Structure formats: structure tokens, C-alpha cells
Amino acid sequence: xxxxxxxxxxxxxxxxxxxxxxxxxxxxxxxxxxxxxxxxxxxxxxxxxxxxxxxxxxxxxxxxxxxxxxxxxxxxxxxxxxxxxxxxxxxxxxxxxxxxxxxxxxxxxxxxxxxxxxxxxxxxxxxxxxxxxxxxxxxxxxxxxxxxxxxxxxxxxxxxxxxxxxxxxxxxxxxxxxxxxxxxxxxxxxxxxxxxxxxxxxxxxxxxxxxxxxxxxxxxxxxxxxxxxxxxxxxxxxxxxxxxxxxxxxxxxxxxxxxxxxxxxxxxxxxxxxxxxxxxxxxxxxxxxxxxxxxxxxxxxxxxxxxxxxxxxxxxxxxxxxxxxxxxxxxxxxxxxxxxxxxxxxxxxxxxxxxxxxxxxxxxxxxxxxx
Numbered sequence: 001x002x003x004x005x006x007x008x009x010x011x012x013x014x015x016x017x018x019x020x021x022x023x024x025x026x027x028x029x030x031x032x033x034x035x036x037x038x039x040x041x042x043x044x045x046x047x048x049x050x051x052x053x054x055x056x057x058x059x060x061x062x063x064x065x066x067x068x069x070x071x072x073x074x075x076x077x078x079x080x081x082x083x084x085x086x087x088x089x090x091x092x093x094x095x096x097x098x099x100x101x102x103x104x105x106x107x108x109x110x111x112x113x114x115x116x117x118x119x120x121x122x123x124x125x126x127x128x129x130x131x132x133x134x135x136x137x138x139x140x141x142x143x144x145x146x147x148x149x150x151x152x153x154x155x156x157x158x159x160x161x162x163x164x165x166x167x168x169x170x171x172x173x174x175x176x177x178x179x180x181x182x183x184x185x186x187x188x189x190x191x192x193x194x195x196x197x198x199x200x201x202x203x204x205x206x207x208x209x210x211x212x213x214x215x216x217x218x219x220x221x222x223x224x225x226x227x228x229x230x231x232x233x234x235x236x237x238x239x240x241x242x243x244x245x246x247x248x249x250x251x252x253x254x255x256x257x258x259x260x261x262x263x264x265x266x267x268x269x270x271x272x273x274x275x276x277x278x279x280x281x282x283x284x285x286x287x288x289x290x291x292x293x294x295x296x297x298x299x300x301x302x303x304x305x306x307x308x309x310x311x312x313x314x315x316x317x318x319x320x321x322x323x324x325x326x327x328x329x330x331x332x333x334x335x336x337x338x339x340x341x342x343x344x345x346x347x348x349x350x351x352x353x354x355x356x357x358x359x360x361x362x363x364x365x366x367x368x369x370x371x
Contacts, residue, residue, distance in 0.1 A: 001364060004029040004086050006079070006103050007094035009052055012257045013116075013168065013281070014094060020357045022047040029086040033075055033098065051082045076105040083108055090364055096137055096144075097123045104140035110371040112363070113141040114166070117278025120146075120154050121299075134158055143367050147279040148300030164363060168281050169356030170347050175261050175288035177344065182266040183250065188223045189330055192267040194260060195282055197230030202273035202296065202317060204232075204239055209271075209322035211243045216323070217330060222248060227263055229254040264289040268336060269329045272301065275316050280304040284351050287311070287343030292336055294325045304351070310343035 003021065007014040009032040022028050022045050032052040079102055083091065092112040093099040096119040103111055124134040138144060138159040145166045146152040152163045184190050191210060195201045203226065210224045226236065226249065233251070240249045255263060264270065270286040270293050277299035284304050286293050293311035295301040307313040312328070314321035329336045 001090070001368070002027040002029070002086065002088045003364065004031060004083065004088035004091045005094060006031045006091065006099040008032055008034050009050065010034065011094075015257075016168075016171075016353070017094070017360070018048060019045075020353070021360075024357070024361070029082070029088060031079055031082055031102075033102075049086065051086075076102050079103075080106050089368060093141075095119050097134065100137035100141075101133060104137045107140075110142040110367045111140060112143045112145060112367065113137060114145040114147075115151055115155060115278075116147070117151065117299075120151050121276060121278065124158060131158070142371060143363060145363065148303055150300040150303065151278050166359055166363065167351055167356055168279060168284075169351045169353035170281075170284045170288045171353045172288055172344075172348055175264070175285050175347075177290035177340070178261075178265055180262045180265045183252075184223055184225075184266060185221065188221045190223045190225055190267050191269050191271060191326060192225035192227065192263075193271055193273075194227040194255075194263060194286075195272065197226070197228050197232045197236060199232055200274065200276040202275045203236055205273045205317055205319045206271050206322060207236060207239050207243065207245075207249070208319035209273075209326060210249070211245055212319065212323040213326050213330065214245060214248065216327065220330065222330070224249045225252060225263070225267065226250070227252045227255055260285060261289060264291055267291055269294065269326060271322060271326070272296070273316065273322055274298055274301065277301050283311075284347055287340075288347040288351075290337075290340035290344045292329060292339035292343060294322060304346075306342070306346065308339075310339055310346050 003026055005018060005028060009030060018028050018030060025047060027047055029049045083106060090110050091103050091108045093103040094114045096113050096115045100113045124131040135158050144161055144163045146155055146163050147168045149165055152165055155163050193203060193206060197203060214222055237251060240246055264286050270291045272283050272295045274296050279300040283293050283295055283301060287310055293305055295305050295311060295313055296316040297313050298316050302313055305311045305313055312325040314325055
């Protein structure tokens with residue numbers, strides 16, 4: 001089977017899908033509208049062909065610089081040339097808007113769209129015109145996939161078509177509890193989050209909650225680790241300074257995806273105070289490392305956390321609720337371990353990456369049969 005995936009080359013989610021499918025000897029083409037700014041881990045795989053700034057020998061008449069300057073609406077002609085060269089059995093867009101529109105414009109079938117999050121929750125709400133584009137993209141697909149039930153329900157506002165839930169699973173052999181070399185003292189109780197530093201992830205409420213917990217537990221060595229980069233970095237650092245907790249908060253900056261399990265294993269509790277969230281991959285990664293989680297009641301997060309069993313579900317934008325949940329773990333170490341172990345078992349049973357790949361292959365095989 002030859003599968004042409006339309007997606008951002010540098011996305012870690014794209015990397016996981018592509019590498020796993022290629023390892024099973026599927027022939028994968030990747031079409032990306034973004035220029036590559038860092039090393040791509042699957043660049044030399046014999047089963048993967050990449051189409052972006054560097055174009056194939058059959059397309060030399062297209063200038064790389066001109067391609068980069070064109071917006072994605074104009075790039076569908078180039079995509080059609082790629083389709084002619086790669087000759088896919090399936091075209092699969094990983095994003096329902098930009099790549100979803102490109103795939104829809106080609107008129108290729110069978111065609112699959114995977115919704116990721118902001119493409120569903122934000123794009124169609126911008127204007128009536130945006131909503132028309134979104135509905136058009138969905139109407140041209142032969143199959144629509146969603147990573148969560150919550151996002152599936154949101155999609156039903158724009159299409160009457162059946163939507164298949166294909167959870168983004170976790171590599172349980174990579175994300176697992178283990179002893180790592182920590183940047184913290186063994187006596188520290190470490191609270192943390194690994195997420196892009198953007199407003200929709202509500203990290204300011206975690207910082208305010210941490211301040212409250214510090215005030216309520218003055219004799220305990222509490223630390224907060226914030227891992228990631230984003231547009232709110234300076235704002236969050238200023239907030240930490242204003243609250244006078246600089247010595248107890250560590251901003252690690254961006255870390256490579258391969259290091260995420262190590263950093264999760266430095267934590268005692270993970271907190272994801274999102275204001276908006278489509279699924280919750282980062283939450284499942286923490287659970288797979290047997291770290292109890294605190295999440296807000298938004299999007300797909302309640303699907304991946306069992307309240308009181310694998311973590312706590314609280315209302316969004318509520319630092320008091322975060323603080324109360326944290327204090328339960330701080331005062332009861334046994335609860336921390338119990339919920340952490342339960343969380344890993346949930347991931348193994350419901351969100352194993354091997355099962356996710358099998359499900360995706362089943363979708364591919366069924367769509368080939370139906371077309």
C-alpha cells in the first residue's frame with residue numbers, strides 16, 4: 001500500500017505515524033508546505049519519500065524558492081504533480097483545514113482527513129467563510145478521523161458523515177516509570193508540566209496554584225518545572241517573579257522529544273490546566289510514566305483521565321482547584337503512587353501505540369475495499 005500523507009514534516013505526531021507505518025513496510029510519501037528547519041528523524045528511510053522544499057527529479061521545473069513563497073492555496077497544483085509521481089493508493093491529510101483543503105482540491109480518492117484540534121475548535125468559528133471551507137473539506141473526504149470523542153462530537157456540527165475515533169496512542173516501552181538523573185534534589189516534591197507555552201494551556205493558573213501551595217506548606221521543599229517554549233514565556237516568567245517564587249520554579253525551555261520521558265520521570269505530579277484541549281497526548285505520556293495527573297474538564301481530557309483513579313479532573317481557570325488537588329498528593333504519598341500506577345494501566349489497556357497503528361491500518365484497508 002502506498003500512502004501519501006499531507007502534514008507538517010517537523011510535527012512529532014507526524015513523525016510517529018510515518019515511522020511506524022514505514023517500519024511495517026508501507027510506502028509513505030510526505031507532502032509538507034513548511035520548510036524544514038531541523039533534522040528530520042526519518043529522512044533516510046527507504047520506505048519514505050519527502051516532498052517539500054527539496055523536490056524530486058521529475059519536478060525540477062519547479063523552483064524551490066518559488067514554492068516556499070506560494071501560499072498553500074496555490075500549492076495544490078504542485079501537490080497534483082506529486083500525486084502523479086508517487087501514485088498513492090490513499091491520500092491522508094493530517095489536519096482538516098490547510099492540508100485538508102489541499103487534499104480536497106486535488107479531487108483524489110480515496111481521501112482521508114484526520115482532525116487534530118485547533119482546525120476543528122477554532123478555524124470554523126472565525127467567520128462564515130471559514131466555516132464553508134471547513135465543511136467543503138469534510139465533504140470531499142471518504143473518511144473522517146478524530147483523536148477523541150469530544151472532537152468527534154464537535155465535528156458533527158459540520159458534517160453528517162460517520163467519524164471514526166482513532167486515539168493517538170503512547171509507546172509504553174518508551175514512556176514508562178524509571179529512575180533518571182534529575183535536576184532536582186531527592187527531597188524535593190516536584191510539580192510540572194511539559195507543554196507549549198501558549199495561553200490556551202492555562203499555565204498561569206498552575207503558577208498561581210503553586211504559589212498558594214507554597215504558602216500552605218512552608219516546611220516542604222516544593223518545586224515547579226515548566227518545560228517548553230512559546231509566546232507566553234516572558235509573561236509566565238514575569239508572573240513567577242511578581243509572585244516571588246523564582247527560586248522554586250525552573251523553566252527548562254524546549255527539550256527534544258526523546259528526552260520527554262526523562263523529564264516526566266523527574267516529576268511527582270503533572271498538571272495540565274488547559275483552557276482548550278482537543279485530546280491529551282501529553283497527559284497520557286505522563287500517565288504512562290506512572291505520574292498522577294491533574295487536568296481541567298475541557299475537550300478530550302476527561303476521556304483520558306478517570307477522576308479519583310488516575311488523577312483529578314477540575315474546572316478550568318481555577319488556581320484554587322489546582323492547589324487543592326496538589327495538596328491531596330503532597331499530604332498523601334500513597335495516593336500519588338496509587339493513581340500513578342492506575343494511570344499506566346489505563347494507557348496500556350486503552351492507548352497502546354501498537355493498537356493505534358493496527359486501527360489505522362484497518363481504516364486504510366477498509367477504505368481501499370470500499371473504493
